[in-house]
Amino acid sequence: xxxxxxxxxxxxxxxxxxxxxxxxxxxxxxxxxxxxxxxxxxxxxxxxxxxxxxxxxxxxxxxxxxxxxxxxxxxxxxxxxxxxxxxxxxxxxxxxxxxxxxxxxxxxxxxxxxxxxxxxxxxxxxxxxxxxxxxxxxxxxxxxxxxxxxxxxxxxxxxxxxxxxxxxxxxxxxxxxxxxxxxxxxxxxxxxxxxxxxxxxxxxxxxxxxxxxxxxxxxxxxxxxxxxxxxxxxxxxxxxxxxxxxxxxxxxxxxxxxxxxxxxxxxxxxxxxxxxxxxxxxxxxxxxxxxxxxxxxxxxxxxxxxxxxxxxxxxxxxxxxxxxxxxxxxxxxxxxxxxxxxxxxxxxx
Amino acid sequence: xxxxxxxxxxxxxxxxxxxxxxxxxxxxxxxxxxxxxxxxxxxxxxxxxxxxxxxxxxxxxxxxxxxxxxxxxxxxxxxxxxxxxxxxxxxxxxxxxxxxxxxxxxxxxxxxxxxxxxxxxxxxxxxxxxxxxxxxxxxxxxxxxxxxxxxxxxxxxxxxxxxxxxxxxxxxxxxxxxxxxxxxxxxxxxxxxxxxxxxxxxxxxxxxxxxxxxxxxxxxxxxxxxxxxxxxxxxxxxxxxxxxxxxxxxxxxxxxxxxxxxxxxxxxxxxxxxxxxxxxxxxxxxxxxxxxxxxxxxxxxxxxxxxxxxxxxxxxxxxxxxxxxxxxxx
Numbered sequence: 073x074x075x076x077x078x079x080x081x082x083x084x085x086x087x088x089x090x091x092x093x094x095x096x097x098x099x100x101x102x103x104x105x106x107x108x109x110x111x112x113x114x115x116x117x118x119x120x121x122x123x124x125x126x127x128x129x130x131x132x133x134x135x136x137x138x139x140x141x142x143x144x145x146x147x148x149x150x151x152x153x154x155x156x157x158x159x160x161x162x163x164x165x166x167x168x169x170x171x172x173x174x175x176x177x178x179x180x181x182x183x184x185x186x187x188x189x190x191x192x193x194x195x196x197x198x199x200x201x202x203x204x205x206x207x208x209x210x211x212x213x214x215x216x217x218x219x220x221x222x223x224x225x226x227x228x229x230x231x232x233x234x235x236x237x238x239x240x241x242x243x244x245x246x247x248x249x250x251x252x253x254x255x256x257x258x259x260x261x262x263x264x265x266x267x268x269x270x271x272x273x274x275x276x277x278x279x280x281x282x283x284x285x286x287x288x289x290x291x292x293x294x295x296x297x298x299x300x301x302x303x304x305x306x307x308x309x310x311x312x313x314x315x316x317x318x319x320x321x322x323x324x325x326x327x328x329x330x331x332x333x334x335x336x337x338x339x340x341x342x343x344x345x346x347x348x349x350x351x352x353x354x355x356x357x358x359x360x361x362x363x364x365x366x367x368x369x370x371x372x373x374x375x376x377x378x379x380x381x382x383x384x385x386x387x388x389x390x391x392x393x394x395x396x397x398x399x400x401x402x403x404x405x406x407x408x409x410x411x412x413x414x415x416x417x418x419x420x421x
Numbered sequence: 422x423x424x425x426x427x428x429x430x431x432x433x434x435x436x437x438x439x440x441x442x443x444x445x446x447x448x449x450x451x452x453x454x455x456x457x458x459x460x461x462x463x464x465x466x467x468x469x470x471x472x473x474x475x476x477x478x479x480x481x482x483x484x485x486x487x488x489x490x491x492x493x494x495x496x497x498x499x500x501x502x503x504x505x506x507x508x509x510x511x512x513x514x515x516x517x518x519x520x521x522x523x524x525x526x527x528x529x530x531x532x533x534x535x536x537x538x539x540x541x542x543x544x545x546x547x548x549x550x551x552x553x554x555x556x557x558x559x560x561x562x563x564x565x566x567x568x569x570x571x572x573x574x575x576x577x578x579x580x581x582x583x584x585x586x587x588x589x590x591x592x593x594x595x596x597x598x599x600x601x602x603x604x605x606x607x608x609x610x611x612x613x614x615x616x617x618x619x620x621x622x623x624x625x626x627x628x629x630x631x632x633x634x635x636x637x638x639x640x641x642x643x644x645x646x647x648x649x650x651x652x653x654x655x656x657x658x659x660x661x662x663x664x665x666x667x668x669x670x671x672x673x674x675x676x677x678x679x680x681x682x683x684x685x686x687x688x689x690x691x692x693x694x695x696x697x698x699x700x701x702x703x704x705x706x707x708x709x710x711x712x713x714x715x716x717x718x719x720x721x722x723x724x725x726x727x728x729x730x731x732x733x734x735x736x737x738x739x740x741x742x743x744x745x746x747x748x749x750x751x
Binding site for chain 2: 170172184192197199200207209210218230231234235237241393400403
């Protein structure tokens, strides 16, 4: 049986994925610095997951399809147009953070205008929300797809099974994306599940399951695009496993001592950024000096954002109980630096 | 066909209200186990599946987490779901979604997201339902900021409160006492009445003793008050209707009138809703009191299937009457 030819990857997309990955990495770097300086209380970052996150988000219709993420999904957020400035406002606990007003820990994004659901620290709690969003699209006759990212740890939660089961029964337009770094904080995959691949579970929900090298931007984009199109076309949900390394400890409060030096080195060696850079350079899509400039400018941009964020005030204590119920005046929102006036993440250009 | 002159039961009014809200607003959907083809185990959603189709009246698998969680996600995308749990006793599985997700969503997104979901469940005992078909769990939700908790006592209030809950932009936990579903009929003249959340109803006026209660407690109080009336004790009954937030002004009015307060509920006594209301009265209305604040609740125990033990645990009109007489004599 011959498969129909895969449509080509859009021109310039790989470079855009790389550019957003470089920016995401720069935010990641800065947050770890701020944590060590004692200025950011708690840090969760994406290092090692970025390319999988950004390349999968790139298959969405931005602002039309909904995004249901977890706290490691900085790359998804920035790919959809969240700015580093907003993430730093949150990390530095500034009241202007439009995602949670710094009520939540770092990287708990939320944006109705980008259709990013509010991230919860409760593992897998968002997976039923994604299925509910897909159900709402069905009821309302919209061709919107719900995209749902989660880690391998979340795959063990009952909520995950219940959500995938309901999605499978009604063939709802959801794409489940498991970022499998083989560690639930310290618990290795072999102690989390008796199957080798999270994607093996797809058959239980009568949905296609595919395991993809999450450091391969082209493979991730292509597989996600196929799943999104299937969902949009009425073909039901899919489960994609994106195999990624976790290059940092779980969080700034974690010592990573449960991994050997060799295991940590192997994770670092699987870093998807150098791989994508080399692909781009080999194909003549990126010059070495361009890359150096891109990395330098991303760092400068993030440092400038940090300076702006540090100058912003903390929330007033009088605000603490606001927005428990409907009827309070709106949060003032954020005034973005001018450089973000036309920023649309990986969809830029 | 029900005879309109005979009135309607709570089940019929809940059903008619759900149907009317679904006709009024295409965003209103119903989801839960057996709510579709079967029309619900208590028939609250009877016929809605045929009328509105299998998507707007969604039969779900036995999956309480996703009943609550999908309702939340759908609400964030513009629907107004009414999520039914077959029994309150099984809602515990969805507690994380209701408490950690629905209740926090608006606060944690600084007002950006709304979760207009009604989480409905039959609760309450006295029907030989055993430990898993009898629980009164409203206190578990009254403790949580971001939620509203509603417990109707009459058919008319059930309809008016459900209408308000569906139209409310915040999550509402809505408990219906299963023993009241078909016990009483009431003529509900106004099929568009919205009973505002957070407003109590003065069920009966009387100057000697106040019973502050809700749900099944209202009916125990009525029976006890009738018996006491023969001896000249005039009992005032305040039906809170909404537990969170409860109507502090109405509580203050009745305490000022009688100075003697009996709090009644079927939920367990220890850390029950009455404890909070008693504390409010003691803190804010102390000078109005002419006697101790008394409480009646279930005897801090799980409810059995067998009759003698169940009767021993649940509050009844005799115990309410005894407390009323004690207060009146004070």
